[in-house]
Amino acid sequence: MPFGQIHYNAPGDNFEEFVEYVAATGFDCIEVMITDVWPKDAEYNEDLAYEAKAILDAHGIFASALTAANDFVQLDAAAIKQQVERMQQVAQLAQILDTDILRTEGGQPKDEVPEEKWAEAIAGCLQACLPFCQDLGVKMAVDNHGVVSNDPAVLLGALERVSSPYAGSNLDTMNYRWWGNAVADLPRIYKDIAPYVLHTHMKDGTGSRGDYQGMALGQGEIPLPMVIDELVAVNYQGVWCAEWEGKGDKGEGYAACLAWMRANCPG
Secondary structure, three states: EEEEEEEEOOOOOOOOHHHHHHHHHOOOEEEEOOHHOOOOOOOOHHHHHHHHHHHHHOOOOOEEEEEEEOOOOOOOHHHHHHHHHHHHHHHHHHHOOOOOOOOOOOOEOOOOHHHHHHHHHHHHHHHHHHHHHHHHHOOOEOOOOOOOOOOHHHHHHHHHOOOOEEEEEEEEEOOOHHHHHHHHHHHHHHHHHHHHHHEEEEEEEEEEHOEEEEEOOOOOOHHHHHHHHHHHHHHOOOEEEOOOOOOOOHHHHHHHHHHHHHHHHOO
């Protein structure tokens, strides 16, 4: 399976420099950030997506996913409608990039959505997106990120409610630990989420919340071999995508992650 990295905390002052680094280092693909093709506060325009695709093609790199930067912690009908309409535009950009994975957020806590409704809210937005996802052939891979979808019960609850091949997980191997889960509990969490995984963020480090320290793969406390075993057991066919949040040289950090993935992940 291919090896990739996310365009985050990465070398390069612009998209093309980043892609040049990725190609020179030996990665196969990247997760494109939405800001690469749709800058914040800009009007929807497909030109940057076509430009990004041309840059990727010129360097022999493909897009493994497009980051959606959505917020599905919504119960208000108007807010849901706004999120769904925006997500459909993001899906159209993904098609230009020739990827069928939208790396989707759960969303942010808000006063108008009580915690016990988080899974219901996320599921409702995912379900509202299914018609265009099916039409366009794109899948939503919900990241375990922040304080909402890093709760395994919330993310699994949402995905079980939706029960669709077009809605799954982007498994961030470190974030469950960052949220506060004990290292000893991670193997069970990985096993539970594995059947839903459509894309990965292979990430390592130690600690949670304020004590978190990012590290290159294989240098932290995350039981990464168990992640790989669980994904192989369910016939995972996606990419191994590195995310590095360590200190020091970014290029060296991501190169170390690639070396670890090549040595440990099925290619």
